[in-house]
Amino acid sequence: MISLANLARPFARERMERQAPAFLLAAAIMIYAVTALSLGLTRFLTPEAAISILNRSIALGMTAAGQTFAILVASIDLSVAHLISASAVLASVIMNGEPSMIIPAILASMTLGVVVGTLNGLLITKLEVNPLIATLGMSLVIQGCLASFYTSFSGRVPSEFQFFAYGEVSGLPFSLLVLIALVLLAWLLLRFTRFGSNIYSVGGNRDTARAAGIKTARVVVAAHIICSLCAALAGLYLASRLKSGSPWIGSEGAYDLESIAVVVIGGTVLSGGRGGIWGTTAGVVIFSLIDSIFNLAGIDAFAKQVMRGIIIVAAVAFYAVRSKRMVA
Amino acid sequence: MTEKTVEMTEASLFPGKRRLPQVNPVYFVLAALLCAIALSNPNFLEPPGYLNFLKRAAPLAILAAGQIYVIVSGGFDLSVGSVITLTVVGSSMLLDNNDDATWWVILVMFAIGAAVGLINGLVVSYLRVPSLIATLGMMITLNGAAFMWSSGSPRGYLPDTFRFFGRYNIKGMPLIQFLPVALIVLVVVGIALFWLMHRTNLGRLLHAIGDNPRAAQMSGVPVERIRIFAFVISSLSGVTAGILLGGFAGVSTDVGTGYELQAITATVIGGAQLLGGRGSVPASIAGALTLAAIFTLLNFIGLPKPTRDVVQGLILIVAVVLATYRRNRAGGR
Numbered sequence: 114m115i116s117l118a119n120l121a122r123p124f125a126r127e128r129m130e131r132q133a134p135a136f137l138l139a140a141a142i143m144i145y146a147v148t149a150l151s152l153g154l155t156r157f158l159t160p161e162a163a164i165s166i167l168n169r170s171i172a173l174g175m176t177a178a179g180q181t182f183a184i185l186v187a188s189i190d191l192s193v194a195h196l197i198s199a200s201a202v203l204a205s206v207i208m209n210g211e212p213s214m215i216i217p218a219i220l221a222s223m224t225l226g227v228v229v230g231t232l233n234g235l236l237i238t239k240l241e242v243n244p245l246i247a248t249l250g251m252s253l254v255i256q257g258c259l260a261s262f263y264t265s266f267s268g269r270v271p272s273e274f275q276f277f278a279y280g281e282v283s284g285l286p287f288s289l290l291v292l293i294a295l296v297l298l299a300w301l302l303l304r305f306t307r308f309g310s311n312i313y314s315v316g317g318n319r320d321t322a323r324a325a326g327i328k329t330a331r332v333v334v335a336a337h338i339i340c341s342l343c344a345a346l347a348g349l350y351l352a353s354r355l356k357s358g359s360p361w362i363g364s365e366g367a368y369d370l371e372s373i374a375v376v377v378i379g380g381t382v383l384s385g386g387r388g389g390i391w392g393t394t395a396g397v398v399i400f401s402l403i404d405s406i407f408n409l410a411g412i413d414a415f416a417k418q419v420m421r422g423i424i425i426v427a428a429v430a431f432y433a434v435r436s437k438r439m440v441a
Numbered sequence: 442m443t444e445k446t447v448e449m450t451e452a453s454l455f456p457g458k459r460r461l462p463q464v465n466p467v468y469f470v471l472a473a474l475l476c477a478i479a480l481s482n483p484n485f486l487e488p489p490g491y492l493n494f495l496k497r498a499a500p501l502a503i504l505a506a507g508q509i510y511v512i513v514s515g516g517f518d519l520s521v522g523s524v525i526t527l528t529v530v531g532s533s534m535l536l537d538n539n540d541d542a543t544w545w546v547i548l549v550m551f552a553i554g555a556a557v558g559l560i561n562g563l564v565v566s567y568l569r570v571p572s573l574i575a576t577l578g579m580m581i582t583l584n585g586a587a588f589m590w591s592s593g594s595p596r597g598y599l600p601d602t603f604r605f606f607g608r609y610n611i612k613g614m615p616l617i618q619f620l621p622v623a624l625i626v627l628v629v630v631g632i633a634l635f636w637l638m639h640r641t642n643l644g645r646l647l648h649a650i651g652d653n654p655r656a657a658q659m660s661g662v663p664v665e666r667i668r669i670f671a672f673v674i675s676s677l678s679g680v681t682a683g684i685l686l687g688g689f690a691g692v693s694t695d696v697g698t699g700y701e702l703q704a705i706t707a708t709v710i711g712g713a714q715l716l717g718g719r720g721s722v723p724a725s726i727a728g729a730l731t732l733a734a735i736f737t738l739l740n741f742i743g744l745p746k747p748t749r750d751v752v753q754g755l756i757l758i759v760a761v762v763l764a765t766y767r768r769n770r771a772g773g774r
Contacts, residue, residue: 236758241765243715245517246757249702253754260747370577383571415593418585426578430568 133432134380134395141402170401172347179343180372181393182336186316187385188244192252193344197363200348205268205358212271230341234334266357278354299390316385474734488617496621498733500682505707505729507678510671515651515717516572521679523583525697528683530587533692543602558676562669607688635722651717
């Protein structure tokens with residue numbers, strides 16, 4: 114029964130899965146270009162326009178880069194949105210307009226990220242709580258703690274720190290460079306380190322990974338710490354961009370669900386073990402392109418939302434439909 | 442590991458020495474919470490006290506009873522909150538303050554709900570999109586649709602004939618003075634869903650595909666159809682909850698926000714296993730009542746809303762930790 118053709122088919126399917134994000138990205142770019150051309154808006158086809166499109170989803174990109182790690186180990190993180198708010202508020206309150214407090218503020222945000230990530234990871238590995246529930250609970254706790262202290266814009270970001278969101282280095286926005294560096298770092302980590310391959314093994318099959326001598330719990334906790342750190346970084350960026358910390362910035366942007374949607378559109382499988390950072394990057398760009406296309410075409414905000422929902426499902430269906438895997 | 446094996450052999454060697462039939466701990470928790478409420482507020486023991494409590498908890502309980510169908514079959518339904526919003530906003534738009542239209546508007550809403558569930562189920566079953574993403578997309582879409590339908594500013598009024606289900610109390614009942622219609626709806630829906638899940642073949646098939654979809658498929662279970670059915674039930678429960686909520690909440694575009702997570706929380710408190718194979722309708726309803734009781738209690742104690750969020754988060758985690766502990770100790774999977 115085992116013929117070469119039978120053996121080859123799963124690989125072909127997997128290749129398809131890997132290339133799907135590139136297809137989707139190409140399609141999105143083409144639709145964008147066609148829309149711009151047909152409306153005679155050629156000024157939206159310049160490199161500057163491309164940068165401004167990318168610049169629109171820096172926070173989503175950072176969050177999604179971290180979410181990729183969580184989903185790769187077959188986990189998920191729903192607490193990122195409120196963590197983003199908490200990090201933004203914490204940083205901006207500590208800074209409070211003082212340039213000298215920038216470093217302590219950044220450190221405090223990062224510490225918060227490490228603490229939340231560690232707690233998430235320990236809940237999931239040691240107490241065996243379903244990741245969805247663990248991070249949802251964590252999300253409620255963070256939101257509650259934050260809302261009992263801060264109900265509106267708090268603190269002030271000194272102009273030096275606003276460089277993060279508004280500064281430019283040789284014509285490129287600084288924040289975009291940070292995001293690119295983050296993506297490259299994530300790629301190096303996933304592709305070339307033992308930790309990276311451990312992530313794929315643990316996500317693929319936790320029991321097998323454990324049997325192979327990988328300390329699976331540590332890998333999952335580390336993935337969650339990375340995820341939370343990225344969210345904390347996104348919070349810093351948003352604080353810098355709004356010049357103050359807003360306790361609802363994360364939930365308003367729906368960064369929890371959006372980052373998951375982006376990662377999945379990028380071809381990372383929710384059941385873990387397959388996918389990667391480049392797919393996520395493609396997913397983020399696809400998302401900002403979709404937004405830009407709607408803006409070009411002048412579609413109203415509500416219809417935009419409706420189409421967005423349909424597009425998320427359609428994009429995932431685009432390659433999921435071929436898989437013979439059972440989904441739930 | 443070894444301990445577990447020993448335990449299992451012991452149980453099989455001495456069937457007479459098995460543990461007492463296990464009662465889902467959610468019922469004890471619920472009872473304890475109700476006692477606590479009664480202690481902190483004696484009015485709760487009067488019929489108006491507990492009947493109003495049940496009335497307010499009815500939408501969430503119905504939602505949880507529907508959600509458990511999807512959870513048991515191994516998925517999630519994140520779209521129910523937006524189904525509630527669409528029901529409330531859509532009814533107010535369709536009714537347009539016209540009392541006579543109530544019945545057909547309710548029928549239209551159930552039809553929309555069935556269509557939503559059907560689409561969710563088809564997308565999950567045939568397009569193989571994970572239910573988390575499929576219903577998330579549906580949630581975004583429906584919220585947008587509710588906005589579009591009402592052009593962003595829904596009219597703040599529903600006629601009394603529509604609000605009858607959520608708001609009206611049947612007066613002059615013996616013993617309990619009055620009986621909220623919402624409670625009757627809850628009991629009817631609860632019994633129907635209980636019967637369907639625990640007394641029919643369909644319910645067994647639901648459990649089977651949630652436990653092991655591959656095995657279920659190989660033994661001839663029509664996995665796709667059953668799964669679609671689960672999503673339809675969940676959406677219909679969303680419409681029912683929406684009609685009740687329309688009775689006591691105002692018309693706005695965020696009536697349903699957060700209900701999907703509360704419903705999932707309720708089923709989890711009721712001991713359901715996420716990703717399928719385990720769960721019960723009465724326990725989910727008890728879970729919803731537990732959640733409502735916790736909120737009521739925190740309200741009595743006078744904790745502000747943010748603190749309530751923290752408590753809800755902690756309870757959610759603790760409930761799952763305990764469930765996992767129990768399952769591990771019992772040697773289940």
